[in-house]
Amino acid sequence: MDLRELYQQVIVDHNRNPRNFKELPPPCSHAEGHNPLCGDKVTVYVHVEDDVIQDVTFQGDGCAISVASASLMTEHLKGKTLSQEKDLFESVHDALTKKDSEIDLMHFGKLGVLANVKNFPMRVKCATLCWHTLEAALANQKSVTTE
Amino acid sequence: MDLRELYQQVIVDHNRNPRNFKELPPPCSHAEGHNPLCGDKVTVYVHVEDDVIQDVTFQGDGCAISVASASLMTEHLKGKTLSQEKDLFESVHDALTKKDSEIDLMHFGKLGVLANVKNFPMRVKCATLCWHTLEAALANQKSVTTE
Amino acid sequence: MSKSAHNLETFFDVERYRKDFPALHQEVHGKPLAYLDNAATAQKPQQVIDAISNYYSNHNSNVHRGVHTLSGRATDLYEGSREKIAKYINAKSTKEIIFTKGATEALNLLAYSFGEHAISAGDEIIVSGMEHHSNLVPWQLLCQRKNAILKILPITKKGELDLALLPELISDKTKLISVVHTSNALGTVNPIEDIINIAHTQNIPVAIDGSQALPHTAVDMQALDADFFIFTGHKMFGPTGVGVLYGKEAWLEKLPPYQGGGDMIRTVSYTHSEYNDLPYKFEAGTPNIAGVIGLGAAVDYIQNIGIHNIQAYETELLNYATEKALAFDGLNIIGQAEHKSGVLSFTIDGVHPHDIGTIVDFEGVAIRTGHHCAMPVMNFFNVPATARASFAFYNTFSEVDALFVALEKTKDMLF
Amino acid sequence: MSKSAHNLETFFDVERYRKDFPALHQEVHGKPLAYLDNAATAQKPQQVIDAISNYYSNHNSNVHRGVHTLSGRATDLYEGSREKIAKYINAKSTKEIIFTKGATEALNLLAYSFGEHAISAGDEIIVSGMEHHSNLVPWQLLCQRKNAILKILPITKKGELDLALLPELISDKTKLISVVHTSNALGTVNPIEDIINIAHTQNIPVAIDGSQALPHTAVDMQALDADFFIFTGHKMFGPTGVGVLYGKEAWLEKLPPYQGGGDMIRTVSYTHSEYNDLPYKFEAGTPNIAGVIGLGAAVDYIQNIGIHNIQAYETELLNYATEKALAFDGLNIIGQAEHKSGVLSFTIDGVHPHDIGTIVDFEGVAIRTGHHCAMPVMNFFNVPATARASFAFYNTFSEVDALFVALEKTKDMLF
Ligand SMILES: Cc1ncc(COP(=O)(O)O)c(C=O)c1O
C-alpha cells in the first residue's frame, strides 16, 4: 500500500485550499461535528430551499482527510436535491464503512478520491465526520461525534 | 515431607480428646479468636490470680491443628506465671513464624509437636490462633483474627 | 466403593483436551495432580497462554487512541474479543459488553451505577441466601449508603432457592433482583428464567451472577432476557483480571459512569465533561488488553469443544462423584439440589474441612476448603466450612477415584 | 540536520536490552519498527512474558483461599510481587501496596474512599492544569457528588506548574492536593517534593500520579513522604490490567473500602460485615494474579539494568531528540519545561498531527497523536492535538533519526 493512495493530489489540494470554507449566517442551519480521538472539529452550514441545497459550507480544524472530505462534499452538493444528498450520504458511508460494499465512489466524480480511505481503517472516521455533521445540520441537531 | 510430621499422634489425640475444653464463668476473662480463611473459631478463658494463671480453658470449632494446639497450650500453661506465659508466647510465635528462628520447641515438653507445623506454612495460623486469643484474653480485648 | 473409573465409558475424549492444559501435567507431593478446584479458578489451555504471549510479543500497544499500525492491530484484537463474546452469549450488540477486572468489579460497577440511578432511601433490593460475597457486599454497601433495604430470598435444606417466597418478598419498593445462576458453594443451578419472568411481570429488572455458569453451560442473553449478566474470565479458562458486565443497551444508556478517566469521556474541561458512547463510558483507563484477548481465545476454545459436549460430560462426572460421595461413610453432601453443576461440597464427620484439604493435597488432590466466600451459606447449614471438589471438562473419572482414595486417608490420619 | 546517530557514543548498551523485547524486532510497512509510543504503553521484556506463561503453565490457582499446593505457590508468587514492589519504592510495609487494575482504578479508588472519609460540601481539592483525565475526572465526579470544589493549579507557557500560585489556592477548606509527577502530554517533571512540603506545613495530604515517572526514575516513598502515590504496570514494562495504589498505612486504615466482595471482608452476615486487614480491605475479588506476578518480573528487570542507568541514557536520548526538533523547520515543541522526561510533544505548521501520525507510521515510526487524555492541556496551548514521541531505555539514537526523516516526509506528502 502506498501512502499516495490516501494523500492523493486532489486531497492535498483541497486540504491546502479548502473550498466553501466560510460561515453561512442564520437562518441557515448548522451543526458541529467532533472526533475527540484526533481533535477534528468541523462546523457545517447548509441553506436549503425548495428541497434543494442552495449553499453548503464548512469551517473547522482537522486533518487533511477531514478537511478535504468536507471541501469535496460541499463542492459536490451545492445545487443537489435533498434526496440526492441522502443517496450520496448513504453511498459514501456504505463505501467507506462496510467491508463488502459494492458501491464504487468513482461514479461520483472527484469524490472518488475518498474511495481509498477505506484501506486506512484508522482514517475512515476522518472522512465521514463532515457527512455525519451535514446530516445533523439538515436534521437540525446541534452536534455529532464520531470516534 | 511426611504428613505424619504434621499429624503426630499427640496432635491426633489432643484433637480427639481436647483437654480443658470448657467454659470458665465470669469474672474470668475470655476472648474469641477467628480465622475466617478456614472457619476456625476458638474462645479462650483464663483465670489469673497473683500473676499466676490459675486456670485456662477453651472452647470452639476448628481443625485438628488448632484444636490440638489449644489443648496443649492450656495443659502447659496452667500454674505458670504471666511472665512465663509471655516468654512462651514469644517462643512459639517466633519458632513458627520466623524463617530463621533459633527457638527449639522441643525444650517445651509436649509443645514440641508443634515445631513441625512450620514446615506446613499454610497451617501455621491454625497453630497460633489460640495463642493470639489467649493474649487477647489476658489483655481483655474482645476478639482477635488471624489469617 | 462399588464402581471405579475403569469400567466407565464416555463419549468425551478427555485425554485429547487435557493435552492442551500444561498445568495439569505435574506432580504434587510425588503424586499426579488431580486439580479439583475449578470453581476457584480454572486452568488455562495453551491456546489462551499463547494468545497472551503472542499479543505481547507482536502486537502490544495501547488501544483506541493511536493511528499507528500496532495500535490498530491491538484495537482490532481487543474489539474482536468483544465481538466474539457478544456473539457467544448472544447479546444484541457489542455495546452491551463491558469489560471489567472480574465479576467482583462488574457487580460493584452495577451496584454503584444502578444505585446512583435508581436507588433512594426506603427502596428495596433482593438477593438470595446463596450469594457469593461479591453479589452481597456491594449491595449491602449500597443499601448502607442510600438507606435502602436488602432483602434475602431464603434457601431450603436441599440448598435450593425457596422460589415460592419470592412473590411475598417483592413490593412496590423493589428496584432490582440480583441472584446467582450457579452457586459456587453448593453447585445449585437456580431457575433464573422463572425469577426473571416473575420479576418482569412487575417491571423489576434482574441481574444474574453467571460466574459459575459460563464454564459449564450455554447462556443466551436474548432468550434469557436478563437485564444484567455478570461473569468472570479466570473461571472459564481465560486469564485473571478480566470479567464482563453484560447489560441491556437501554439500561446501560441510562446508568451514570462508574470510574472516571481516559477513554470514558468525550470532552473534558474544568466546568463540564461529556461521557463517551457505550461500551466505553464504563471502561475508564487502559483496559486489561491482554486479558481481554486471552478471554476471546478461551471462548474460541470452549466453542471448539462445544459447550453442550462439556455439559454432558460434566454431568456424568458429577453424577459419578455424587454416587461415590453417597457411599462414603460419614460424608455429608452440603447442597443436594435437583439441578446441580460442577460442585460437590461436603463435610466428613469428625474431620475438619481444613484437615481434609491438607491431607488430600498430600495425595495430589487439589480441593478447596473454607467458606467459599459464602459465609451466610455456611451459617445456614451450620457448618464452619466445607470441603469442595469442583470439576471442569478436563477432569477424569480416575481423578474422582483419586479424591475418594485420598478422603479415606483423612480417616487413617485423624482417628 | 547537523548531527546523526552515527557519531554519538553512550555508556549504555542498548542493543543488549533490545534483545529482550520481542515486539521491537518487526517491520511495519516494510520498515523496521521504531516504537516511540512508550508513554501510551511500554513493550514487555521476554522475562515478563515468561513470568506470565510460567505462572499459567505451572502454578495457576486462586490466591489466599486454599490449602492445596498450587494455591500456596500462587499466593507466594502474588505476595512475593507485593514485597518486591514495596521494597522497590521503599514503602514501609507491604500493607501500603494495594493492587488495582491500573492507575485509573487506583485514582478512582482513592477519590471514592478518600471522598467518603474526608469530603463534605464546600471542601476543596486541588489538582493541576496538566493532569491526565484519570487524575481529573474522578475528582470532578467526587466534587459533583459531594458539592465540593475542584481548584486548578495553573501552568505556565513553558508547561511548568505555576508553583507560586499554590499558597493562594490553598485554604482551610483544602482537603487534598493531587498532582501528576511527570506529565504524559508535556513531559514536564513536577517539583513534587516542594508541593508536598508546602501542603504538609498546612497538614494537607498529597496524592501523586506517578504513572509516567516509574518507567524513568527512582521513587522512594519514605523520602518523598507523599500520602498516596499511584502508578500503572503496563507503562513500566509490566502487563496490562495491573496498577498500584500506595498509601501510608495510617491513611489506608482510616479510609473505607471501595469495592465489596470476596477477600475484602472478614465476616459477612446479613446484618453486619467486618472488613479485612490491609491491604486486602481494598482488594475485593480475585485479583489479576498473573498481572501482579508479571509486574514483579518487570520490577526485577528494571532493577537489573538499574533505574539510574536508564535515567541517564534517556536524558541523552531526549536531549538528542530535542536538539533535532529545535532545528526542524516549522516544528513547535509543546512543553519546554526545565525538567522533562521521556516525552517530546510537538506540532508542525500546516500539518495536522493526525496526518503526521499516519505518515510516519508508513516509515515504521510509531508515535501517538491526539489529546493524550489531557484535553485541558490542549486547550491551554490552543492546539487541537499534538504529535508525541515518547521514549524508553530500549530506544536508540537511530530511531530518533528515523523519526525526523519520517517527519520530513510529512512535508513532501502534504505540500
Ligand atoms: C458465584 C460467584 N460470583 C462471583 C465471584 C467473584 O468472581 P471474581 O473473584 O473473579 O471477581 C465468584 C468467584 O469467586 C463466584 O463463584
Ligand SMILES: Cc1ncc(COP(=O)(O)O)c(C=O)c1O
Ligand atoms: C499521567 C498518567 N496518569 C494516569 C494514566 C492512566 O493509566 P491507566 O490508563 O493505565 O489507568 C496515564 C496513562 O494513560 C498517565 O499517563
